[in-house]
Amino acid sequence: MNVELFEVLRCPYCGGRLELVTSLFHERQGDDIQHGILGCHCCIFPVVDGIPVLHLQNNATVARDQVQAGQPDLALRTMVGVEDEAQAEAFDAARRSATSTYKETVEALGPNFEGGYFLYRFSDPTYLVAQAIARTVAKTVLPSTSAGDAGPRRAIDICGGSGHLTRSLLDLSTAAPVLADLYFAKSWLARRFTAPGCEPVCCDGNAPMPFARGAFSFAMCTDAFMYIWTKRQFVGEMARLIDNPDAEPGAILIGHTHNERTWTPSHGQPLSPEGYAALFETLPARIFGESQLFTDVVAGGPLDLSRREPNDVLDREQALAIVATTRADVYTRHPLPGDAAVAGEYRLNPLYVVEREGDRTRLRLQFPSEDYADEYGACRQYLPDEVAVHHTALEMLPGDVVPPALDDLAKRRVILKLPRRYY
Ligand SMILES: [Zn+2]
Numbered sequence: 001m002n003v004e005l006f007e008v009l010r011c012p013y014c015g016g017r018l019e020l021v022t023s024l025f026h027e028r029q030g031d032d033i034q035h036g037i038l039g040c041h042c043c044i045f046p047v048v049d050g051i052p053v054l055h056l057q058n059n060a061t062v063a064r065d066q067v068q069a070g071q072p073d074l075a076l077r078t079m080v081g082v083e084d085e086a087q088a089e090a091f092d093a094a095r096r097s098a099t100s101t102y103k104e105t106v107e108a109l110g111p112n113f114e115g116g117y118f119l120y121r122f123s124d125p126t127y128l129v130a131q132a133i134a135r136t137v138a139k140t141v142l143p144s145t146s147a148g149d150a151g152p153r154r155a156i157d158i159c160g161g162s163g164h165l166t167r168s169l170l171d172l173s174t175a176a177p178v179l180a181d182l183y184f185a186k187s188w189l190a191r192r193f194t195a196p197g198c199e200p201v202c203c204d205g206n207a208p209m210p211f212a213r214g215a216f217s218f219a220m221c222t223d224a225f226m227y228i229w230t231k232r233q234f235v236g237e238m239a240r241l242i243d244n245p246d247a248e249p250g251a252i253l254i255g256h257t258h259n260e261r262t263w264t265p266s267h268g269q270p271l272s273p274e275g276y277a278a279l280f281e282t283l284p285a286r287i288f289g290e291s292q293l294f295t296d297v298v299a300g301g302p303l304d305l306s307r308r309e310p311n312d313v314l315d316r317e318q319a320l321a322i323v324a325t326t327r328a329d330v331y332t333r334h335p336l337p338g339d340a341a342v343a344g345e346y347r348l349n350p351l352y353v354v355e356r357e358g359d360r361t362r363l364r365l366q367f368p369s370e371d372y373a374d375e376y377g378a379c380r381q382y383l384p385d386e387v388a389v390h391h392t393a394l395e396m397l398p399g400d401v402v403p404p405a406l407d408d409l410a411k412r413r414v415i416l417k418l419p420r421r422y423y
Helices: 003-007 058-068 072-080 085-096 102-108 118-123 125-141 184-194 231-241 273-277 290-298 311-315 370-381 404-411
Strands: 027-029 032-039 044-048 155-158 178-181 199-202 218-222 251-258 285-289 319-325 345-348 352-357 360-365 386-390 415-418
Touching: 032 058, 032 072, 044 058, 044 072, 058 072, 072 085, 072 184, 085 102, 102 118, 102 184, 118 125, 118 370, 118 415, 125 218, 125 251, 125 290, 125 319, 125 370, 178 184, 184 199, 218 231, 231 251, 273 285, 273 311, 273 319, 285 290, 285 311, 290 319, 386 404, 404 415
Parallel strands: 155 178, 155 218, 178 199, 218 251
Antiparallel strands: 027 032, 032 044, 251 319, 285 319, 345 415, 352 360, 360 386
């Protein structure tokens, strides 16, 4: 962690500032703290491999004792949650290799770790909507437009997991965006592969958030809110994080949260649309059905945040997005934000298999399983079943820019911008 992060970090329990306890074991490189112990008015917390761990669950207190004993490698194993010696060695080998990929490191952590379809995330329908709305709201509220508002305008991705969306905040947040998550290993992967340059903080979404009032201009939480039990506290905390009377107003986004009135796989403990609305006591909030936003994205824009959907329409939605802000410029129609400024490299979408026929190459859409087709089959609305390209076209991949011959396929998401060393 960079020492600048102390400006926004606070103890989740006493609210006090944190500082490095220099009398205890620590390792620093310039302004970065690799390992050490942070203290406030009430307790001490470890920094493990550059990530502050600001909760008191069992793994955190074990890791804290290991750091204090000068055993940071053991503390890292504890926080990553390796299950046995073989897994610990596989993880160590992956992390020490300069060429290991996200996929290889996830596999080293065992089949129970990431699960699901992370390889295909960057073209799944849920991700497309989440990225479009996150970048749209962030792009509206993060740039500073008044000269008096000189401080950084920072974004935070709460329950950001492995950083797939944090990545799309990197070019918009004027200070390193914070990724907050309880799962240490996921945020560790985010900083290394998916969202290099973010500042991960390991903390508990069911506890007060370990950040100062007004430290952020944009606070978001996507695909996780229905698993939070303390929803009232969580929203109150998000509002506190963007509450800065000396700066231009910010915004809150809760993306992809399930609807109590419809069934979904991995349902969680969702609320009804009016239940969600009632959580916002201090900020005007609007609730959008994600199916309309998806239609906007598939149409190529605009993303219409001016719409107000009637209650009976929202009641039928499987997933909702909630935006809360005092700013009128958010609730308008926005052109779809592109990904040209997002870090990464252009590669073939891994949902496509390559078949060579003479000097033509056929790219055919193939789902990894029937479960994938059931859950994400709506991607057929933008992914073509089959396309043919000249056989030399794919030789330009991976690349930093889209070759002109593949421009159309990039628009259709057959070619994707992925994090470097993703798989
Ligand atoms: Zn404290």
